[in-house]
Amino acid sequence: MSSQTVLPIDRNSVADLSASRSEPSWMTELRLKALELAGSLELPKLEKTRIDRWNLTSYGTYKAPARLQGAGALPEAAKLLLGDSGETTNLLVQRNSGIVWSELSGELAEQGVIFTDLETALKEHGDLVQKHFMTVVKADENRLTALHAALWNGGVFLYVPKNVEVKVPLQAIFIADDAEATFAPHVLIIAESNSSVVYVDNYISEDGKEFVHNGIVEVVAKAGANVQFASVHDLGKGSTGITYRRAVTDNDARIEWIIGELNSGNAMADTSTLLKGNGSSSDAKVISVGKSDQKLNLTTRAVHFGKSTPSDMITRAVMQDEATAIINGITKIEKGATGANGEQTERVLMLSPRARGDANPMLLIDEDDVKAGHAASVGQxxxxxxxxxxxxxxxxxxxxxxxxxxxxxxxxxxxxxxxxxxxxxxxxxxxxxx
Structure with missing residues (x-):
């Protein structure tokens, strides 16, 4: 198979891109190795979805945006999301290939909180980034994860030190309004022991722009940490949305996912938690609305390794017109995860006789001393x-x-x-x- 010919970028372009950003050598090597992997790996195998028929080639090229000189220059879409207050503190804004706005309050900075774009974090906090980048989601999982590792841009780096409680939400806004610009943000969140943080982001684009969004979210929650992650995706018609979100939780850590999948183009999203530590927990709530002839494939997953680890997943999708939704809930309880409790619910509401919804609950259990349950329904x-x-x-x-x-x-x-x-x-x- 000659996969190399379909890749959206070549080795020299990746090396030049990394050099133009003055990235450390380890990142350049990681990008080049990932591109090599992308040439040999297959696309992910999705339940009842032919992703190979989607537009997966419109990646565009990297375009370095200019930083905004003031809050008044923010795109109108971003201003609307900020509400009447127009508060721009504790905010990051990415427009197409890079960050155009970044502001963190002095109070949080004094507590050691880092909230900046990933490109800046590479230069100022390289050791932290290197330790965690592409360790939760691996580049070699499939062609799309490999391409992301090779092409990522902009992104978010959020670090919360030990015992620090961030009492105000931190927000990021990702805007794609240039279909010829690569749009592949990477979000990396590290919450140290007994810390807590709320992070919220939005993804926006206009209808009619054909492009691929290939994004990855990695959350590392250390012992006793509490992370609340909320995300709303509103990419327009013509977009292809690919999103992998994954968290790893240590002892007694907790992750809460609150996800709105409201893209108007074809979209695949995989939101997963690896419950590594004893007493760690996960809660995921996902909604989606599909219309026209959209194809959606949404997976929510909890993998239990630690003892006494509860997980709960709720997915609700509304399909109309000729839209199709494949909703997968996967609870995996590994051998030794005694006392685990995995619950999941998938419900699809169809508003048209031509709409299609499949709810696929899966319980994969390798331990006896556990609780697990699921509920699923598809109807009008x-x-x-x-x-x-x-x-x-x-x-x-x-x-x-x-x-x-x-x-x-x-x-x-x-x-x-x-x-x-x-x-x-x-x-x-x-x-x-x-």
Missing amino acids: VNPEHMHYLMSRGITRTEAHKLVVYGFLAPVISEIPLENVQKQLQALVERKLGQ
Whole structure:
């Protein structure tokens, strides 16, 4: 198989790109090795999805953006997400291939918190980055992870020192408005022992721009750390969204995922937690709304290694028109993970007879002393619910909206920033109302 000919960049271009950023030699070597892997590895095998038929070639080229001189120059899309306050402290903004805005409060900086773009972190905190980069998600997993390792740009580096509690959410906004620019941000979060942090990000693009978003999130939660991670993806029609999110939790650490998959193009997302430490826990809530002829493949996964490790996963998807959603929930309990408790629920609501939804719960258990359960359903709006609402004077249209919003409410209500919660609600209304 001659895979090298389909790769979006060659070895010399990768080396030149790394040199232009003055990256350390280890990163250059990592990029080049990853590109070599991408030429030999296969695409990921997705349940009931032919990802090889998607647009996976429109990566564009790296374009270094200019840093903004003031908050007033922020893109309008970013200003809308910031709400009425317009607060730009504790905020990163990436536009296409790189960061254009980065600001951390002096108070957090004095506590040792690092919140900057990954390119800057490579220069100023190289040892920390090298220790953790592409260790949670490995470059050699498949062709897409290898390409990400070779092409990543911009991104976020968040480091919270031991015993530090970050009491305000940290926010990142990723905007793709140039289809010819590579858009492959990497988010790396390291929470040291007994620390806590809330991180929120948004991904935005306009309809009609054909490009590939190939992003990876890595979260390292040390003993007793608590990380809340919220993300809303709203990439427009023409986009292809590829996202791997993965956390590793040490003893008594906790990760909470709150995910809104609201892209308008084809999208694949894999949100996983590796519960390595005893007493560590994971909670994942995911919603998705599909329309037109979208193809969505969403996987939520918890792998239990440690003892007494609870995990909970809830995924809710609403499909309309001819959209297709493959929803996978995977609970894997390894041998020796006694006292583990894995629960999962996948529900798909179809608003059109042409829409398709598959809910695939999987329990893979290699230990006896555990608890595990799952629930899954695929169906249309319950006519009894509609009748109940309409009998109280509510119109059919409004009753329909209330049923759908109630279906998605368990995730929307968990978003930790009020303005982002409102934005997610507005996105859902927009997708359902068009």
